[in-house]
Amino acid sequence: MRPDPDTIANYIRGNNKFRSTLDDVVDSGAFENGCLIVARALQLMFGGEIVVLVRSDDFADHAAVRLPDGRLIDADGPASPGKFIARFNRDSFFGISNDINVVGFRPILPGDLAGVSFNEEVSWDLVDILRRSRKSTQQGG
Numbered sequence: 001m002r003p004d005p006d007t008i009a010n011y012i013r014g015n016n017k018f019r020s021t022l023d024d025v026v027d028s029g030a031f032e033n034g035c036l037i038v039a040r041a042l043q044l045m046f047g048g049e050i051v052v053l054v055r056s057d058d059f060a061d062h063a064a065v066r067l068p069d070g071r072l073i074d075a076d077g078p079a080s081p082g083k084f085i086a087r088f089n090r091d092s093f094f095g096i097s098n099d100i101n102v103v104g105f106r107p108i109l110p111g112d113l114a115g116v117s118f119n120e121e122v123s124w125d126l127v128d129i130l131r132r133s134r135k136s137t138q139q140g141g
């Protein structure tokens with residue numbers, strides 16, 4: 001069965017292998033230095049376009065995927081663009097300053113997220129981990 005964007009966040013949160021694989025490669029999680037690797041894995045699973053969340057000065061802060069249905073998705077799951085951006089600002093900046101909140105999204109461009117790790121092989125590894133996790137959960141194991 002094809003993985004479902006609406007439930008994938010549950011598989012990511014509850015999957016130690018997913019987290020340890022990402023941590024071993026980038027020494028961080030899905031919302032720090034690993035966001036582009038996770039975005040690519042989600043794109044491989046569900047299609048769509050990799051986008052970046054941007055601040056008012058167009059600074060790219062985070063990678064996500066715009067799904068074919070228009071929603072945005074990252075490791076926290078899908079949401080409409082407005083709800084996704086609000087969730088990211090609430091969860092990522094902890095109300096520190098409205099000056100650093102993201103205000104929109106756009107397709108990723110060369111030079112965006114320059115300090116963020118990317119590894120295509122690891123993205124495929126994460127896809128495999130999530131598909132296996134979903135399969136074993138559906139089979140009751």
